[in-house]
Amino acid sequence: MVFRVSLERVVKRIRELEDPLVVCHIDADGLSSGGIVKKTLDTLDMKPEVMPIRQLDQTTYDDIPWDRNLIFVDLGSGKPEWTRSHVVIDHHQPIQKPPYHFNAHDLGINGSREISASGLSYIISKELIGHSELAGPAVVGAMGDRVKVPLKGYSKVPLETKWVKTVKGLRYYGRETRPISLMLQYASDPFIPGISSERSQCYKFLQDLKIEHSKTYHSLSKDERTKLNDALIKFAAKRGVPVHKMMGEYYILPAMPKGSEMRDANEFSTLLNACGRHDRPEIGIGLVTGENVYEEAKKLLRIHRRLLSRGMDELRVKGTEERKTYHLFISDTIKPTLVGIVAGIALSSRVVDHRKPIIALSKDKEGWKVSGRGTLELLDKGINIGLAMREASKGIGEGGGHDVAAGAFVPDDHIKVFLNRLDLIFRRQTS
Ligand SMILES: [Mn+2]
CATH class of the missing domain: 3.10.310.40 (Diaminopimelate Epimerase; Chain A, domain 1)
Structure with a gap:
């Protein structure tokens, strides 16, 4: 009941806003949420603007046009003294309950593990324009914020659509875009001794299985994938790895181009992070709203990877x-x-x-x-x-x-x- 009342109040308020400005965080969840709200309001012909920010505090206070109609997403709950009269869609711990704040915690949801701002934004979007392709980004934001998988409760709303496919398989990173040899080499959490960080061992492992190492996990045939999953689990179990953490549910966006990061929700979230962290959050918003900015985003991802590997070099040396x-x-x-x-x-x-x-x-x-x-x-x-x-x-x-x-x-x-x-x-x- 609280949920319904709160949702209707916020949705009604959003419809009334003239010349709205969406203020969102720059991480994967923030950009997913910002993009979801933007596209939704675009669809309603409300012509919103978006302003991604690093955080909401004294350092950004003066950048925000407080006299406009603001919709904060993935931030805002921590500063009720500033955001009280505005719309806030957030899952961070709230301090107060202003009327137009749609916060997971006030709705009886554990905001830190069970839902992301993108999940909440999608629920609002669905209320305004019905189910849409924005279901994809809703799940992407959840992956970015490490919402518990399998998704449950309100986080499952996007899974009702054809834009998100729930599958089971290895939970390691790079299923859509990385050669399997690389996916295995970088496999961590859980770490597999004898595979993780062991490049030549990964090649040997795949060779023994007669699996082409340059294929991606998603391009394997069903039989090959089963063979790989089984062999890897057997290998890991012998070495004391908590194998139940290796396999699990994950999410594919079937409408997205094959071989692009945007097809696997986890990889999509990394792509968004690269945009936000390298000062081009608007590219991330563009990916979510469906603009033609993928090549630009890829460039940022390459820079991101290069800087990370330099960072790792510094850590190894020091x-x-x-x-x-x-x-x-x-x-x-x-x-x-x-x-x-x-x-x-x-x-x-x-x-x-x-x-x-x-x-x-x-x-x-x-x-x-x-x-x-x-x-x-x-x-x-x-x-x-x-x-x-x-x-x-x-x-x-x-x-x-x-x-x-x-x-x-x-x-x-x-x-x-x-x-x-x-x-x-x-x-x-x-x-
Ligand atoms: Mn978040």
Whole structure:
């Protein structure tokens, strides 16, 4: 009931808005959501504008035309004092319940693991224009924000359509665009000893199965795919890998071109992230709304990959400082927007010991951008990076995020205290 009432109130409000401006976050979920709302309002001939921003705080406050009719997506709940009279579609922890805020938590949904802003945006879109191809991006945003798979509850609404196909298979990255040899080499979480990060072993493994290594997972015949799945699981089981985490449900966008990142929801989310993190969020919005910007986005993805691999080189050369409960990596060259991804790769590819979380620091103006990453295994042991970041930055900085990936900003003077606090918090979480 709360859900229906809230939905109808927000939808009615959106219809009334003149000359609306959509303000969205620049990550995959933010761009998916922003694109969904934009395209929906385009369809209604409301001619919206979109303004993607890195975050909503003092540093961006002055950029926002507060006298216009604003629709915030994937942000806004944390600043009710600013967004109170505007529409907000968000899944981050709310502080208040203003009338036009459509927030997962107020609707009885666990916003951090069960739905993304893109999922909520799609529900609003469906109410306004019915089911549409925007079901695809709805799932893409969910993958970007690591919503729990199989999707459930309201997150399943896009799955009712022909624009999203639910399939079962290996949960590793690159099923649509990477040669299988590469997909296996980069397979992590769960990590497979003897396959992950072992290039020549991957070739041998495929050769033994008589599977052409340059084919993609999706281009294998059904028989080949079954053969590969079975053999890989058997191999991994012998080496103590939690094999139930290797296979699972994932989502394909069948209307998208074969061989493009846009066909696999996970790969699409990486493509969007590349746009946002390399200062071309409008390209990401264009992908979602169906403009002809794929080649441009691909270029950004290539730059993204190059910078990540340079970041990994720096981490390998410099190494990490070992704290009691975590690895500390202080980067000199990696962009603040990429350092978290590099930290995540280091952990999942076991370049650093996977039994401790990693905290990475990158210099940002008057302070430090902090990124923390964990693994699913660490979550099982009680680690929650998001809560740790929030607690450690209390009174000295700003921090928060998801259980497995989170960040903070801490001024120079306080970074030591912050890092010491993290040690105490992680110890408490696992005791
Ligand atoms: Mn989000």
